Amino acid sequence: MQLTQLNKLSIIVYGRGAYIQDELHQLQKRCNVQFVPEQATREDTIDCFRDLAAHGTHDVVLFLSAVNAAPFDVTLLGCFIPSLQFVCGLGAGFDHVDVKFLTANQVIYANCPNAVADPTATATVMHVLQAVRGASQAEAVVRRGEWRLGLEASPDVRDLTVGIVGMGSIGKLAQRKLDALGFQTIYYNRRRLSPSEEGTARYVSFDELIETADVISLHTPLTSETHHLLSDAEFARMKDGVFIVNTARGAVINEKALVRAMQSGKVSRVGLDVFEREPYVEPYLRASERASLAPHWATHTTRTYRDIERELFANLVSWLKTGRPNTSVNDPLPREVVVGW
Template identity: 40%
Template sequence: MESEFKQEDQVELKRSTKKRVLSIDIPQFATDLLEKLKEKYIFDFIVPDPHSREETIKKIHKAAERNTYDACFWVFKNAPISPFTKEMLGPLMPSCRLFITGAAGYDDLDIEWMAANGAYAANAQNAPTEGTAIMNLLLFLSVLRGSREAEQTMRSGKWHGNLPLMEDPRGKIVGIIGMGAIGKSFAQKIISLGGRVIYNNRTRLSKEEEESLDVQYVNFDELLTTSDVISVNCPLTLSTKNLLSKNEFQKMKDGVYILNTARGNIIDEEAFIEAIQSGKVSRAGLDVFVNEPSPNPFWLTCDKVTVQPHWGGFTTSTAVKVEEAILENIDTFFKTGRPLNPVNTPAIQL
């Protein structure tokens, strides 16, 4: 595997006729596919600094001084170096026409800037689906059974202490906001445990798919007022930022449970904390936060909240799927001029 660029190496590298790809970090799982693609394309690898976005930017700019690139991608653990903007990626233009994230979400990509400069942005789309849906399930069971409180009570030497009786999934009405691939997978897991699923989505599913999944479409207000558990599974966009705020919490059942494996900014943090402190929200299970990777200390100290470090997609099987999706996007783009999973439309088509 090609080594990371060495600053002391001053040799001018000649432009190859092969397409060249800049990898921010080194794929470790889809190695067979990577080796096959290395027969057709040139891959250069840099290792991002996990503690410094500025140092990572310097590495990318140094790479751009040495070579021109046709595509660029990054894989896991991106929070310390995001967002992916002109400041970071600008020197790769105008040759680079494809930027790929290993995440399903793409809110930390400046897709408008990329499109304006003739570049596609693409994502791994459904690769993290199962891992994230299972994390959703873990958080669902944790909040119903109060596992955070029970563990803290036992660790303090109080055994049962004054723990209240907990809840079971059977009979619970679970409202899913966003019925994409993750929402659908989570819905099936809930139904298998005896729960009932209602959902709201920007686009309603077909009648046939609703019947196949055994889910019921409801308007947004009905979901808020009816659900025992509300799960956030929609992407973060301008229209979904602070989708759940003070007004929405007031409409919910007293003692509702909240799950979020999508993005922290979909829920108004101040209103969310107030709802937990007042008891409006009984418990919450969160894998995402505002201001990652340095969330509000409240989430780290409140026994009513089960927390995970945006960890849903971090499984070995998901890692393989993510890296394969990235590499397949690259190969398809070089063959056809369009990636498999574009999330924007370039203003300039070449």
């Protein structure tokens, strides 16, 4: 196994953060840290990276912004191969990352899931309550000056079962918050959790969850297996009047199938923070008072921005010290160990 001296390491920091600048500038005294401003377009980012690669090798890329850089694939990062060893990006999702390409080239990718977990779980609870209590409908009636005209009594949360699909860090936090409000919870996960992690939630199969839950809340990453996890066949098997909440990724739901299920009455109301073809939203959803909508907004709190940058930097420090970040998405064999930290 090769050793890399810290003073020979080259780190690219793409985009400007607000909370870890001091740490990065301190690191700059010990290794080569290059700050790259966020580019106007992806094409500009690709050209910028290729120019950097033409003038030297680079071992690490930290993305403090990805708006005009994604996807993280061979077109964007291939110019840094074979020297590239570690890439870290903000946020929990990694559907914009070509993990297979990075793994094949022994590049570790780390995300930052912990910083966004609590605000996303809180947003989940907000969407669940809005959907169950019909908050969007009630607000629309008041704004039209119609007071309670046409509003029906909503279910009581103490009589409802929430089915959580995906019990990672966000799903577990959402479960605890929902439990405090009186909901019963069941969950489906790729593996059953330990009793201490389950809490009061009951583990069930995916089939049982979609057939028995009153509210279905999605917390899975977007992969080839979870793409359109909920579509016409799944909606047909759900209870009549089910509530659907999605704070994960839009394409986990077939949005046109969701519209059909709402039009038929199978789905009573929805709470959606994410959409299949963002920023496009199906016209029916935009017009429907039975849909509570937000623009991929669950993580947008002032504390999140601070926490997520610190989690990214902690991933870098862990990689420098041990060869592994704290929250690695993939697991290629480490090629080099950094010494001198």
